[in-house]
Amino acid sequence: MKFARAVALPLVCLVVWEIVCRTGRVSPAVLPAPSRVARKWIEYLVSGELPRDAISSLSRIAVGFLIGGGLALPLGLWMGARPHVYEAVNPIVQLLRPIPPIAFIPLSILWFGLGNPPAFFLISLGAFFPVLLNTVAGVRGVDSIYLRAARSLGASEGALFRRVLLPGALPQILAGIRVGIGVAFIVVIVAEMIAVNEGLGYRILEAREFFWSDKILAGMITIGLLGLCIDAGVSRLNARLLRWQRHD
Amino acid sequence: MIELRGVRVAFGALDAVDLDVGKGELVCLLGPSGCGKSTLLNVVAGFVPASQGSVRVAGANVTKPGPERAVVFQEYALFPWLTVEQNVAFGLRARATPAADIAARVAALLETMSLRDFAKSWPKDLSGGMRQRVALARALALDAPVLLMDEPFGALDALTRRNLQDELLRIFVERRPTILFVTHGIEESLHLADRVVVMTSRPGSVKRIVPVPLARPRDPTSAEFVALQARLTTLVMEEQARHVREELRR
Numbered sequence: 001m002k003f004a005r006a007v008a009l010p011l012v013c014l015v016v017w018e019i020v021c022r023t024g025r026v027s028p029a030v031l032p033a034p035s036r037v038a039r040k041w042i043e044y045l046v047s048g049e050l051p052r053d054a055i056s057s058l059s060r061i062a063v064g065f066l067i068g069g070g071l072a073l074p075l076g077l078w079m080g081a082r083p084h085v086y087e088a089v090n091p092i093v094q095l096l097r098p099i100p101p102i103a104f105i106p107l108s109i110l111w112f113g114l115g116n117p118p119a120f121f122l123i124s125l126g127a128f129f130p131v132l133l134n135t136v137a138g139v140r141g142v143d144s145i146y147l148r149a150a151r152s153l154g155a156s157e158g159a160l161f162r163r164v165l166l167p168g169a170l171p172q173i174l175a176g177i178r179v180g181i182g183v184a185f186i187v188v189i190v191a192e193m194i195a196v197n198e199g200l201g202y203r204i205l206e207a208r209e210f211f212w213s214d215k216i217l218a219g220m221i222t223i224g225l226l227g228l229c230i231d232a233g234v235s236r237l238n239a240r241l242l243r244w245q246r247h248d
Numbered sequence: 249m250i251e252l253r254g255v256r257v258a259f260g261a262l263d264a265v266d267l268d269v270g271k272g273e274l275v276c277l278l279g280p281s282g283c284g285k286s287t288l289l290n291v292v293a294g295f296v297p298a299s300q301g302s303v304r305v306a307g308a309n310v311t312k313p314g315p316e317r318a319v320v321f322q323e324y325a326l327f328p329w330l331t332v333e334q335n336v337a338f339g340l341r342a343r344a345t346p347a348a349d350i351a352a353r354v355a356a357l358l359e360t361m362s363l364r365d366f367a368k369s370w371p372k373d374l375s376g377g378m379r380q381r382v383a384l385a386r387a388l389a390l391d392a393p394v395l396l397m398d399e400p401f402g403a404l405d406a407l408t409r410r411n412l413q414d415e416l417l418r419i420f421v422e423r424r425p426t427i428l429f430v431t432h433g434i435e436e437s438l439h440l441a442d443r444v445v446v447m448t449s450r451p452g453s454v455k456r457i458v459p460v461p462l463a464r465p466r467d468p469t470s471a472e473f474v475a476l477q478a479r480l481t482t483l484v485m486e487e488q489a490r491h492v493r494e495e496l497r498r
Contacts, residue, residue: 148295149325153339153390154315163338167329244329246372 032214041218049203054222057192057199060116061184064123069180071124072131073173079132080139081165093132101126101187105194119191126187127180134176138169171245174238181234185227249273249394249426250292254301261287263451264301271393272424276437276444278480280488284452285430289398292428293319305394315339318387322399324379326371332382333358333367339390357385361415377408381415388419397429401436413439417464434480438473439466446483449491456483 014034020026021033028036044050079086101122108118142165150164192201204219250269256262261284269275277285290296291303294313303310305317313319318339326335333354340350358364361381371379380400387395397416401409413436420427431437437444441460448455458480462472 145321145323145325146327148313152293152313152317152319154342159342244370244372
């Protein structure tokens with residue numbers, strides 16, 4: 001029943017869309033019928049082009065995210081644990097944070113040229129701030145009673161970090177990672193549209209030049225599906241890592 | 249074992265506290281809420297610095313928290329991301345004890361505290377009483393000569409509290425640690441303490457020290473118990489009334 005309710009509306013939308021297209025009142029170059037998009041998607045998949053594009057976009061996200069998140073996590077832990085570091089670094093973070101990563105495109109091309117380097121730069125920038133800010137907030141939010149307890153049990157500063165601050169901040173760090181991946185996903189598409197000659201972002205822009213609107217839609221749907229899968233994966237990882245957390 | 253001389257804490261929390269707790273003695277700090285008894289405990293624990301005076305434990309000046317002064321908190325303060333056995337093992341791991349020794353000690357402690365079946369549980373799945381048992385086991389794991397307890401049973405229901413008081417006395421008799429126990433429960437202090445230190449309302453200082461010369465286990469219906477209870481009640485009520493008067497003046 002729950003499943004039926006969940007799929008009913010999307011099905012109705014597809015049917016209406018199909019009917020509207022079949023009446024011939026909308027040019028297929030503007031809006032192709034879903035059946036055409038599906039056919040194109042399968043063709044795109046079987047030819048091997050779609051898997052290549054998807055892998056190329058995903059690996060760009062992975063590299064960019066690992067760089068951005070990998071820098072943000074230690075910096076965030078440090079800022080969260082040491083007030084004087086926070087006071088020194090936070091102003092510049094707050095200044096840079098509101099600039100959308102997209103606004104760095106011109107500069108990134110000037111600095112890194114075309115191809116993967118500017119894409120890595122932009123994606124890591126997009127992932128950096130959500131991970132950083134959530135890590136800082138997570139560490140600062142760890143209840144001081146746990147620090148007291150750990151210190152009175154003889155924990156060294158290192159143990160305090162590893163066994164108290166890090167796990168205590170983990171729920172928020174994971175929330176930051178989730179947002180960071182979401183931003184990386186947006187940025188990779190834009191970066192590929194502008195600076196790279198492969199990947200899903202490049203492919204849908206290329207399709208537009210030939211008025212292949214069915215291919216544009218097939219590419220967009222692929223992006224949506226990949227995003228959904230990644231988010232579901234992160235969500236399962238969350239549940240696994242945070243099974244100690246109360247759910248009420 | 250614990251020597252406090254002229255201990256003051258900034259912002260009028262404590263005023264010139266002098267107190268000695270002997271080795272193997274169980275002393276309760278009793279007073280109205282907000283009188284600074286928890287602050288005093290936190291000073292001994294090394295969480296709060298004294299702005300004046302000296303705090304010595306086993307002859308050494310207290311400057312920071314340390315594993316020779318185990319603390320049990322009212323809010324349990326179990327690490328929610330560690331299982332029961334990991335919580336109990338925390339201090340031993342911090343001390344770099346060999347893994348086999350840790351496992352043996354933790355198992356023995358869980359056995360003593362009737363927690364064996366909960367070794368792999370998360371704190372969130374335990375009742376308040378069980379959590380405080382884990383916290384007690386965690387504090388005992390280090391065999392600290394001094395045990396500092398900050399209203400540890402304050403949040404528990406009456407039966408669970410009695411049960412844990414008996415548990416604590418059993419451990420006290422077996423191991424003879426020095427215990428400083430903060431409470432606002434008059435009956436609780438009489439059940440546990442060798443001496444009860446009644447504190448004045450804020451700024452807290454020592455009002456009266458009442459010895460409890462009764463053999464354990466104590467009978468709360470005995471004439472001596474009742475007489476001591478009446479005496480402590482009068483002392484605490486005086487301070488409570490003073491506290492209320494001062495609140496109203498403000």
